[in-house]
Each structure stands twice: as structure tokens, then as C-alpha cells.
Amino acid sequence: MLDWTRRAACLDLDPELFFPISMEGPSHSQVERAKRVCGDCPVREPCLRYALDTGQAYGVWGGTDPAQRRELALPADALTPTAGPRRENVPARSLRGGR
Secondary structure, three states, rough: HHHHHHHOOOOOOOHHHOOOOOOOOOHHHHEEEHHHHOOOOHHHHHHHHHHHHHHHOOOOOOEOOOOHHHHHHOOOOOOHOOOOOOOHHHHHHOOOOOO
């Protein structure tokens, strides 16, 4: 159950604050205001976990915007740069330096 929602700092605020039309332009200040509310929230972590677990694609959840949550949801190996082709992907003849 979502018992943590009863202790959320946003409980009595207008939900529209947390779901701006855009994350850019004039709406950017709205996003920042929503994130400030989350900053002091006692249930910020369960809120963020819920958003990640359920794939919330819109709004501010747990102090994060959609782009931040997408980044958090990426697998760890997706964030590491590749070091070039792996040896098994290189044709054997090019490894021998010949034809």
C-alpha cells in the first residue's frame, strides 16, 4: 500500500504544481518550486522509488523530473563509455595482421 503518501509534504498542495505543461521555459520555475517542496519532504525516497518502480514519465516525483528519473533508471553499464570494438567482433585475419 502507499501509506507513505499520507506523510508527503505535497499532500495539501495543488497537484498541478508537480505536473507542469513543460520542463522548460516558463514552466522551469514551477518545476524548481515543486522540487523545493520535495527537498524537505519526509517521504522523498519512497516517492522516488515509487516513480522509478512504476515508470512515471511525467511530473516531479521525489524531487526529480522525468529526465533525471530516466537517467536513474538506466542500467549501470549504459552509463559507461565503450572502449571500442571487443576482440571477438574483429575478424581473425585483422588480428594476425594479414590477409
